[in-house]
Amino acid sequence: MIRTLLVSSAASVICASAETPAFPGAEGFGANARGGRGGDVYVVTNLESSGPGSFYQGVTSIPSSGRTIVFAVSGEIHLAGGIKTRIAGSKLTIAGQTAPGDGILLRDGTLRLSGSDIVIRHLRFRHGKEGSGGDCIDLDSNCENAILDHVSMAFGTDENISSFKRPPENLTLQWSLNAWGLESHSCGGLWDQNHATCHHSLWAHNHTRNPKARPGGLLEWTNNILFDWDIGFIMGDSDSPADWKANVIGNYFICPPGNIRKTPLEKPHLSQNGKPNFSVYVSNNLHDMDGDRRLNGIDRGWDIVGGTPFVEDKDPKGNYVRLEKPVSGSSSLAIDDPLTAYKKVVSQGGALRLDASFNGSLHDEVDIRLIEDVTELKRNHISSEKDLKGVGNSGFGTFSKAKGLPDGDEDGMPDVWEAALHWNPKSKDHNEEIRGASFFPEGTPAGYTALEEYLHFKSVPHLFIAQGAVTRPEIDLSRYTTGFSNTAKFTLSNITGGTAIQGGEGGKLVRFTAGKTAGRGGFLFTVTDADGSKWTQQFAICVTGS
Incomplete structure (x- = not known):
């Protein structure tokens, strides 16, 4: 059945709030990382390891006011000489979602976070066997308030991501x-953090340390998938006199x-004083350990x-303490049931x-292979990225070069966007505060800038x-919901900026006809x-416009 849905007059408005999260949808202990809000804009214009216009120069020359890094190119970047690329400055946003085409891959080295108020989104970090030994991402003792x-x-x-020294x-x-x-x-x-949150994430095909948790304050481990491990979530594994x-x-x-594991959480130890040093609250988790190649976990x-x-x-x-209720002082997290969380993570x-x-x-390519392994329940530990047969670029995945939309004033917002929203394409107005109608979700707190509205647009x-104009081909909503079953049904609401007609199986296809006025539009699905x-x-x- 095809249904025509009419334009809604509703607009998303921003509301006053004491704190402005890093971006709409930021949750957990790092949610209020400031990032580069209010600072300058640095545009990555090439894929070189260093020099003017490079990613390396952008992250190693952050002004005290902060910086947002956007990408005018797509492709792969070799982290400077295969060594640790260290972010020593603070108040930084790296907006990988702004890259055109295939996006950005950082390879052959480690990105080390030594500054505070760091926001990193939509980037790929793949170290590789041929790079210098090490991790993909490190957080050291000076890093406070970071969200990835x-x-x-x-x-x-x-490790893939670790922290160390003072938590x-x-x-x-x-x-x-x-x-x-x-x-x-x-x-x-290795997660030697004080307060940390990991949610809606997939940890897969790692032999051990999934993670090795030593949270000085609290680790929130919520709505994640752990798949194909040998040694799972490690509860301290130390005789330190701690209170994790x-x-x-x-x-x-x-x-x-072929890889059945009965205890996902393991290796608690007594401390030197003979008392447990790890306390844990466990609730509403599913465990599939029957090896029948069907997802049918039980609590x-x-x-x-x-x-x-x-x-x-x-x-x-x-050797460990069972907690009867969650540790107090938790951040505010929207929690899904485990099956719905699984479907969301597989989808996006x-x-x-x-x-x-x-x-x-x-x-x-790499992430497609990974998700296929999870959904088809395939064991697949590897010794080298080249072991991923059929994946291009020697296992790293192929990232073609592409150029982004013109941005004459280099304020991070393309000219066509600024013209449509009545901003000035010839003026660096990225730090103007958004007031009134916006692309932000209903009820979003105040304090976001014009650039942050564009970054939000690019992140959904x-x-x-x-x-x-009319969308050709039609928008396929199933592209964004692959973890949901093939009996999925789609409904639309809050349609603005035009009209929408649904068709296809379950209403997954949307033909959108834009209205006669430039500006903001869209819908909820x-x-x-x-x-x-x-x-x-x-x-x-x-x-x-035209």
Whole structure:
């Protein structure tokens, strides 16, 4: 059935708030990282390892006012000489979602975060066997307030993401992929953080340290997928006289045939004083360990935890503490049931290409292979990126070069965008505060800038269309919901800037006809499948002039 849906007059308005998150959708302990808000704009114009216009120069020359890095090119960048590229400055946003075409791959080295208030989105970090030994991303003791959103990490020769020295404070890793730490070490990450959140992320094909958790304050481990591990979530594994705590809620632990693991959480130890040093709260997690190649996990409660619980008057020799309620002081997280979280992560975990006019895939080759392994329950540990047979560019994935839309004033917002929204394409007005109607979701707090509205537009499914034009081909909403079943049904709401007609199986295809006025448009779309899983997302449309 085809239904015509009319323009809604509703507009998204921003509301007053005490704190402005890093971006709409930022959650967890790192949610309030300031990033480059209010600072300058640096445009990456080439793929060189260093020099003017390079990524390296952008991250190593941050002014005190802060910086937002945008990309006018796509392709792969070799991190300067294969060594650690260190971000010593603070107040930085790296907006990988602004890259055209295939997006950006950073390879052959480590990005080290030593500054504070860091926001990194939609980038791929792949170290590789031929690079110098090390991690994809490191956070050292000076890093406070950092959020990594929709990043893809793989091929670390030590860990994929680690922190060390004095524990960094306030980290969020969300909507990301951490996979294929290379054998023989093959580690997901050393997480010596104070307060940290990991949610809606996939950790897969890592031998161990998934993660190795030593949270000085609290680790929130929520709505993640752990897949094909040998040694899973490590609870300290040390006799340090510490008081580590974790909330483990709403996760899906999945074992492929040939690698069945009974205890996803393991290796608690007694401290030097003979007392447990790790306390954990466990709730509503699913564990699939029957090896039948079907996703059918069950809630095993405390049986997913290895070791012996400490009970003062019954078992004083227990090596971990069971908590009956979540650790207080948690951040505010929107928590899904484990199956819905699984579907969301499979659909949109990692760095994405969200422009509906892009004729390639939403994920790149490496991440497509990874997600196929998860959904088809395939065991697949590797020793080198070259072991991913059939993946281009010797296993790194192919990233073609492309140029972005013209931006004459180099303020990070293309001319066509500024003209459509009545900004001045000849003036660096990126730090003007947004007031009133915007692309931001309803109820978004005040404080965001014009540039941040554009970054939000680029971080959700989106499209540029000329006034009066019709989308050809039609928008395929199933592109953004691949984790949901083939019986999925789609509904639209809050349509602005034009009209929309739905068609195709379950209403997945949308023909949008733009109105006669340039400006903001779009709709919300909700997918619902036979399991009852449901997800509402924004589709943003910029209606341009001619």
